[in-house]
Amino acid sequence: MSKRVAILISGGGSNMVRLVESMVGDHPARPCLVLANDPGAGGLAKASALGVPTAVVDHRLFGPDRAGFEAELTRVLVAHGADILCLAGFMRVLTEGFVTRWQGRMLNIHPSLLPKYRGLHTHARAIAAGEAEAGCTVHEVTAELDGGPVLGQARVPVLPGDTPETLAARVLDQEYRLYPMILRRFAHGQRGRADL
Numbered sequence: 001m002s003k004r005v006a007i008l009i010s011g012g013g014s015n016m017v018r019l020v021e022s023m024v025g026d027h028p029a030r031p032c033l034v035l036a037n038d039p040g041a042g043g044l045a046k047a048s049a050l051g052v053p054t055a056v057v058d059h060r061l062f063g064p065d066r067a068g069f070e071a072e073l074t075r076v077l078v079a080h081g082a083d084i085l086c087l088a089g090f091m092r093v094l095t096e097g098f099v100t101r102w103q104g105r106m107l108n109i110h111p112s113l114l115p116k117y118r119g120l121h122t123h124a125r126a127i128a129a130g131e132a133e134a135g136c137t138v139h140e141v142t143a144e145l146d147g148g149p150v151l152g153q154a155r156v157p158v159l160p161g162d163t164p165e166t167l168a169a170r171v172l173d174q175e176y177r178l179y180p181m182i183l184r185r186f187a188h189g190q191r192g193r194a195d196l
């Protein structure tokens, strides 16, 4: 039986679109839900246009009550029968309770070559450090921020004159190749690392 994949987004959802489009034919998974923490997330309309159910759990309604926010996330995810969670530009830090509940079933894509540049502003930091290479990483999510086991990476050169925007665009093209490839492997039960 196909694995059911929920994709969590906060913004435009361009990675989400690539993941949804990849889950066809003999792929071992199918999308069951696109879940946003922001009702203004542009990816929601894209998911609907692709025929994927959507839901919003607005973190702002929970104020400082992270446990309450995450309990509602889990309720919605369980209601949609999610087996695998893909974080795709989901910009909320998840607490240990949520991560433990979904551990071994949750992936994230991060726009750096982890363990370098965890957190935000990865491209600006890579340029400022004079890196010759940048890239992206798909990893399993653990309670350590951007710290779970690496499932795959893709690399790009940092070119003379790059700005955070030009580098981000070059990395994003690789994100679109890497994340679907790793999700397919993961849904097949393959946990070994595979780089592009």
Ligand code: GAR
Pocket: 009, 010, 011, 012, 013, 014, 015, 016, 088, 089, 090, 091, 109, 110, 111, 119, 136, 172, 175
């Ligand atoms: C992507 O570049 C993703 O790697 C990054 O946000 C962007 C989302 O774009 N994720 C993080 O920075 C996670 N810390 P998208 O909404 O168009 O897929």
